[in-house]
Amino acid sequence: MTSNTPIAFAGAPLDLAENLRSSGDLNTFLTADNARAFAMFHGKFLVKNGSLVQMHPSQIKGAHLYDPGPLFLGLDGNIPQFTFSLAKEDEALALVKGGALETLRDLADFMDARELALAGRAKSLFDWHRSHRFCSNCGAESKPQAGGVTRNCPTCDTDHFPRVNPVVIMLILDGDNCLLGRGPEWPEGAYSALAGFVSPGESLSEACIREVKEEANIDVENPIYKFSQPWPFPGQLMMGMFCTAKNTKITLDTKELADAKWFSKETVRGVFAGTDNAFIRPPEFTIAHQLVKAWLEE
Numbered sequence: 513m514t515s516n517t518p519i520a521f522a523g524a525p526l527d528l529a530e531n532l533r534s535s536g537d538l539n540t541f542l543t544a545d546n547a548r549a550f551a552m553f554h555g556k557f558l559v560k561n562g563s564l565v566q567m568h569p570s571q572i573k574g575a576h577l578y579d580p581g582p583l584f585l586g587l588d589g590n591i592p593q594f595t596f597s598l599a600k601e602d603e604a605l606a607l608v609k610g611g612a613l614e615t616l617r618d619l620a621d622f623m624d625a626r627e628l629a630l631a632g633r634a635k636s637l638f639d640w641h642r643s644h645r646f647c648s649n650c651g652a653e654s655k656p657q658a659g660g661v662t663r664n665c666p667t668c669d670t671d672h673f674p675r676v677n678p679v680v681i682m683l684i685l686d687g688d689n690c691l692l693g694r695g696p697e698w699p700e701g702a703y704s705a706l707a708g709f710v711s712p713g714e715s716l717s718e719a720c721i722r723e724v725k726e727e728a729n730i731d732v733e734n735p736i737y738k739f740s741q742p743w744p745f746p747g748q749l750m751m752g753m754f755c756t757a758k759n760t761k762i763t764l765d766t767k768e769l770a771d772a773k774w775f776s777k778e779t780v781r782g783v784f785a786g787t788d789n790a791f792i793r794p795p796e797f798t799i800a801h802q803l804v805k806a807w808l809e810e
């Protein structure tokens with residue numbers, strides 16, 4: 513990977529300030545004159561002209577907020593950066609004139625990379641709070657702590673940490689050809705790299721080899737890690753890899769894939785340049801797009 517490969521949702525400008533999250537620290541940050549916060553409602557972001565609407569946290573006083581209340585994302589230089597999720601749509605829209613609520617998927621096509629990374633971290637954390645309100649050890653209601661980056665169970669004192677689920681996503685290569693597939697629910701003609709969750713007890717390499725075998729019945733070797741992407745839908749870490757095919761006859765697992773094909777580098781180059789319509793390429797903000805691009809640039 514080249515150092516300037518743009519990976520959407522990565523590259524947040526934040527110091528996560530893991531050691532500055534006592535209640536005293538958080539109160540100081542929340543009331544600092546330069547503190548900033550942006551708003552969400554049901555997983556959507558309050559934006560104006562395609563940018564997050566930043567305001568002082570005091571502007572949300574009196575609004576109905578979802579757990580965990582103001583969420584401290586970290587320090588952007590010396591600026592404390594918060595976010596919060598409002599429970600009422602009208603209260604969210606009232607925060608700014610001319611604002612709109614947009615999904616992260618819609619924003620990902622054009623939002624500034626720095627803002628996209630902040631929004632991705634916010635979305636992953638709120639999604640985790642929403643789905644982990646109750647202690648997985650004893651079932652009691654857990655409480656957010658440390659500014660919303662962990663939860664604690666007051667009944668059994670178990671600490672809970674946000675989940676990040678590792679996924680391998682791989683470009684399968686055979687000389688100057690690569691294998692791309694399409695999921696059963698995807699738009700007709702859309703092809704991308706194969707992917708799958710890493711299972712407990714597996715290395716990334718083992719997960720890569722197993723997934724390709726399961727989905728396309730191709731044996732691969734020499735998995736090479738290239739780069740990764742935090743994927744906030746809701747909390748995956750996509751581990752981008754290249755691997756080499758030992759055989760090329762595709763047998764599909766039709767539960768996983770509607771189709772898979774070998775494409776020549778020439779064809780893929782044409783599709784990415786917009787001069788060939790052999791398939792619909794994965795969107796630029798996906799790691800699949802960046803993996804294919806890295807292969808074309810080799």
Ligand SMILES: [Zn+2]
Binds near residue numbers: 668
């Ligand atoms: Zn508990």
